[in-house]
Amino acid sequence: MLKLELRAASSRSMAYLSPVLALLLTIFFGALLFMALGKNPWTGLQVFLIEPIRNKAAIAELLLKTTPLVLCALGLSVCYRANVWNIGAEGQLIAGGLAAGSTILFFDTGTPGLSGGMVLLLATCAGVVGGSLWASITALLRDRFNANEILVSLMLTYIAQLLLMYAVNGPLKDPHGMNFPQSKVFSSDYLLPHLFSGSRLHIGFIVMLVASGLMAVFVYRSFAGYRLTVGGLAPLAARYAGFSSRRALWTSLLISGGFAGMAGAFEVAGPIGQVLPSISPGYGFAAIIVAFIGRLNPIGTIFGGLVLSLFYLGGEMAQSRLGLPSAITGLFQGMLLFLLLACDTLINYRLRWQK
Amino acid sequence: MENFAALIAASINSGTPLLIAALGLLINERAGVLNLGAEGMMLVAAITGFAVAHQTHMPWLGFVAGAVAGMLMATLFAWLALVLVTNQVATGLALSIFGAGLSAFIGQSFVGQSLPAGPHGIPFLSDIPFLGKALFDQHMAVYFGLLLCGGIIWFLYRSRAGLVLRAVGESPESAHALGYPVRKIRYLALLFSGACCGIAGAYLSVVYTPMWVEGLVAGRGWIALALTTFATWRPARVLLGALLFGSVTILQFHFQAIGIALPSEILSMLPYLATIIVLVLISRNPDWIRLNMPASLGKPFRPGSA
Numbered sequence: 001m002l003k004l005e006l007r008a009a010s011s012r013s014m015a016y017l018s019p020v021l022a023l024l025l026t027i028f029f030g031a032l033l034f035m036a037l038g039k040n041p042w043t044g045l046q047v048f049l050i051e052p053i054r055n056k057a058a059i060a061e062l063l064l065k066t067t068p069l070v071l072c073a074l075g076l077s078v079c080y081r082a083n084v085w086n087i088g089a090e091g092q093l094i095a096g097g098l099a100a101g102s103t104i105l106f107f108d109t110g111t112p113g114l115s116g117g118m119v120l121l122l123a124t125c126a127g128v129v130g131g132s133l134w135a136s137i138t139a140l141l142r143d144r145f146n147a148n149e150i151l152v153s154l155m156l157t158y159i160a161q162l163l164l165m166y167a168v169n170g171p172l173k174d175p176h177g178m179n180f181p182q183s184k185v186f187s188s189d190y191l192l193p194h195l196f197s198g199s200r201l202h203i204g205f206i207v208m209l210v211a212s213g214l215m216a217v218f219v220y221r222s223f224a225g226y227r228l229t230v231g232g233l234a235p236l237a238a239r240y241a242g243f244s245s246r247r248a249l250w251t252s253l254l255i256s257g258g259f260a261g262m263a264g265a266f267e268v269a270g271p272i273g274q275v276l277p278s279i280s281p282g283y284g285f286a287a288i289i290v291a292f293i294g295r296l297n298p299i300g301t302i303f304g305g306l307v308l309s310l311f312y313l314g315g316e317m318a319q320s321r322l323g324l325p326s327a328i329t330g331l332f333q334g335m336l337l338f339l340l341l342a343c344d345t346l347i348n349y350r351l352r353w354q355k
Numbered sequence: 356m357e358n359f360a361a362l363i364a365a366s367i368n369s370g371t372p373l374l375i376a377a378l379g380l381l382i383n384e385r386a387g388v389l390n391l392g393a394e395g396m397m398l399v400a401a402i403t404g405f406a407v408a409h410q411t412h413m414p415w416l417g418f419v420a421g422a423v424a425g426m427l428m429a430t431l432f433a434w435l436a437l438v439l440v441t442n443q444v445a446t447g448l449a450l451s452i453f454g455a456g457l458s459a460f461i462g463q464s465f466v467g468q469s470l471p472a473g474p475h476g477i478p479f480l481s482d483i484p485f486l487g488k489a490l491f492d493q494h495m496a497v498y499f500g501l502l503l504c505g506g507i508i509w510f511l512y513r514s515r516a517g518l519v520l521r522a523v524g525e526s527p528e529s530a531h532a533l534g535y536p537v538r539k540i541r542y543l544a545l546l547f548s549g550a551c552c553g554i555a556g557a558y559l560s561v562v563y564t565p566m567w568v569e570g571l572v573a574g575r576g577w578i579a580l581a582l583t584t585f586a587t588w589r590p591a592r593v594l595l596g597a598l599l600f601g602s603v604t605i606l607q608f609h610f611q612a613i614g615i616a617l618p619s620e621i622l623s624m625l626p627y628l629a630t631i632i633v634l635v636l637i638s639r640n641p642d643w644i645r646l647n648m649p650a651s652l653g654k655p656f657r658p659g660s661a
Contacts, residue, residue, distance in 0.1 A: 141634075148584065152631055156631070163620070325459070325463035334455075337445075
């Protein structure tokens with residue numbers, strides 16, 4: 001029988017191999033899933049994984065969806081490093097998107113005012129502040145009242161979504177929109193500039209790459225990042241060293257909320273271009289998987305983001321080409337996280353055959 | 356008076372899924388396992404129960420199917436958290452994400468479908484004025500929830516098996532040293548919890564709503580998790596908490612009825628706001644939680660590793 005045997009020291013190489021192994025296993029189980037659904041597994045996998053990257057335009061779309069996923073995951077990685085279980089990135093994204101959208105609508109009145117670039121800068125700042133403020137509720141309740149951050153951040157996600165619904169049905173509703181629950185479409189001046197003509201990939205992608213680099217420096221080269229990591233790995237050691245756990249809580253949640261809010265701002269001012277009742281197909285939740293796949297490493301999250309973005313596009317492809325529900329994306333997401341957790345066991349244990 | 360009876364009845368109705376799910380979660384938490392996958396188990400059970408009830412026209416079979424679906428999901432969790440000793444928080448999250456995906460996937464062809472309302476109430480008793488309408492005109496699952504609560508109180512505090520379960524949750528090392536099969540007991544506790552969450556999910560889709568929309572459970576799995584903390588892991592307090600949350604959930608409709616002009620979206624926030632407020636009130640004193648929380652909650656245990 002196969003037995004798990006504790007390794008003398010956790011395996012470094014396995015820590016990096018595990019996501020690859022999990023991805024391969026997900027593809028294998030995905031093929032089984034397509035077979036179970038009565039599709040040819042090869043065609044299924046080709047439509048799900050290859051079709052979304054068949055040409056330049058498709059790859060631009062992949063990078064477009066990677067942007068919010070990585071931004072959210074950057075912040076979540078910091079939280080999980082500090083052992084702060086923020087799972088409310090989705091809510092923080094919505095809060096940021098709502099703040100950014102309101103800012104743009106405030107200036108986008110048809111009369112000459114601030115320049116488009118200035119407004120977009122303000123809107124992005126509003127998004128960051130909105131997301132951070134939303135996350136700060138979780139931080140405050142955890143810090144002051146010891147309330148569990150998992151439950152609070154998740155409840156706040158539901159509340160943020162309802163707040164967004166209220167906004168598009170009330171204050172932000174387009175007066176000339178035939179009573180649809182949505183804001184007016186932003187004028188083209190107030191949309192994020194595209195990187196290439198003919199693709200929706202916008203400047204936020206570059207911001208995301210820069211942010212990943214900066215976060216890598218923060219996590220691996222700054223004292224503040226070091227304190228966070230120590231606090232997460234060994235709370236007692238951090239305490240003896242005088243690293244404040246309260247400070248770690250606040251720093252990680254504010255960073256996380258800020259990035260998620262930025263992601264929301266970029267979605268609203270980028271591909272969406274107005275405020276809608278739904279501004280994210282669960283990017284904030286998918287980003288949890290991105291963070292784990294990326295090994296809580298800011299550069300790693302880019303790879304994780306590409307994978308999860310591919311799953312989103314693959315779901316759309318499976319719907320249009322194979323007639324399968326696009327919700328298949330969620331199934332692949334769940335499978336990937338399960339398999340990753342299972343593979344991660346091999347970091348600390350090895351498999352042994354025992355009679 | 357008639358309105359007041361309806362209010363009580365509606366509170367009990369909406370509190371029931373929370374009660375059943377939270378009682379299940381209480382059992383696995385008392386055994387020291389933290390399963391944050393309640394939302395996922397409930398979602399998968401809700402769509403399974405709905406699909407079965409819809410196809411067979413037998414609502415009771417929907418409940419059975421929901422319970423089985425919940426147990427299968429719990430088995431998945433158990434295999435990862437107990438056998439592969441994965442982080443319980445991350446694994447529970449994975450179960451919730453997977454459940455949301457799986458239920459949306461299965462449910463896509465059922466979106467917007469509904470089920471006929473089934474029979475309600477206990478004969479004769481439901482004819483009593485006021486009390487009949489308030490208490491005895493409910494679906495059978497409501498009375499099942501109450502029986503379950505009583506059964507769990509007896510089990511935890513009056514039976515030997517309950518004592519062993521609590522021992523496993525307080526100190527798995529000691530229980531293991533005494534020769535109790537810790538992992539097996541934890542697995543059974545998770546299975547029970549999966550069945551309860553499954554029945555609660557099926558109640559939502561077969562009786563409470565009764566239709567299918569994506570994300571039908573709407574955070575009730577998470578609220579049930581909060582309830583176990585709120586109740587400081589005691590079944591009688593779970594009952595109290597479930598009724599409280601049930602009445603908060605239906606408060607929004609009554610606000611509208613008595614003409615309080617708040618937008619419906621704001622009113623729909625009430626259950627989530629209430630959860631946060633209750634968590635804050637109960638967690639304010641860390642010692643209170645520490646005294647009551649099963650000591651090994653969320654900590655993995657692998658026999659022979661200590």
